[in-house]
Amino acid sequence: MIVAHAPDGTPLAAQPEGTGRPLVLLAGQANDHTWWDAVRDDFPCTVTVDYRGTGASGKPDAPYSTPLFADDVIAVLDELGIERADVYGTSMGGRVAQWIAIRYPERVRRLVLGCTSPGGPHAVERSAEVRRALMRPDARETLADLMYTPAWRATHPGPYRTLGDPAMPPHARRHHLRASDQHDAWDALPRISAPTLILHGDDDGLAPVANATLLAERIPDARVHVLPGARHGYFEECRPHASELVRDFLA
Structure with a gap:
């Protein structure tokens, strides 16, 4: 682990691993770097980050935002001496990745956006039923069902690393939720110049698959791959196919 510092002085923990061309892996809302534990070994050289509010960061x-998280990632790359990297963000990490590619185009070689959305009024939101379910006392079980299919869960009982950092203080959880909810990159998406791959499961109740089409329409020359039957945690449940798609694109 290394510790970088954001422009405002916030310490940022990152976990570089392997050798070769670096791939920055960005987790979902209210999650630390362990989100990627199940698939990280599929890539030869990776950098994970604990967002401010999570893990060892x-x-x-104070208010968080997806552009702020993007600035934090650049501070990590600066600390590591990485001038240019591939970036793969899923869920809120995909929202952060959008801003990295928009604001720092010279730092991004290739971009992968997984199970994410452009945010704002143009995005296709999760249903009211899903929103209500996530507010119930058994929300953790509901979230697991939204991440993975019942068939996969039957043979993979967990524990799951994608259901949130349990050590987060309440104020950080609130700031993460607000940062993700307030994301809106719609007007800026056409400025993305990095070759872009969009991955999405067609049974995603957290970020409906229609958002993949919206992103592809806004990002120049983006390509889309939809994984049949997959939910929000496609990158884990559909391993190794999903990782192979990413490796082939980055190559």
Whole structure:
């Protein structure tokens, strides 16, 4: 683990691993780097990051945003001496990845956006039923069902690393939720110049698959691959196919 510092002084923990061309892996909302534990070994050289508010990073009680998270990732790359990298973000990590590619085009060689959306009024939101279910006392079980199909869960009982960092303080959880909800890159998406691959499961109740089409329509020359029957955790449940798609694209 290394520790970088954001422009505001917040310590940012990152976990570089392997050798070769670096791939930055960005997790979902309220998750630390362990989101990627199940698939990280599929890529030869990776950099994971604990967002501010999660893991070993600082947890300031101040507003967070997806552009701020993007700036934090660049601070990590600067600390590591990485001038240019591939970036793969899933869920809220895909929203952060959009801003990295928009604001720092010279730092991104290729971009992969998984199970994410453009945000704002143009995005296709999850249903009211899903929103209500996520507010119930058994929300953790509901979230697991939204991440993985029943058939996969039957043979993979967990524990799952994608259901949130349990050590996060309440204020950080609130700031993460607000950052993801307020994301809106719609107007800026056409400025993305990095070759882009969009991956999505067609049974994703957290980020409906229609968002993949919206992103592809806004990002120049983006290509889309939809995984049949997959939910929000496609990258884990559909391993190794999903990882192979990413490797082939990055190659």
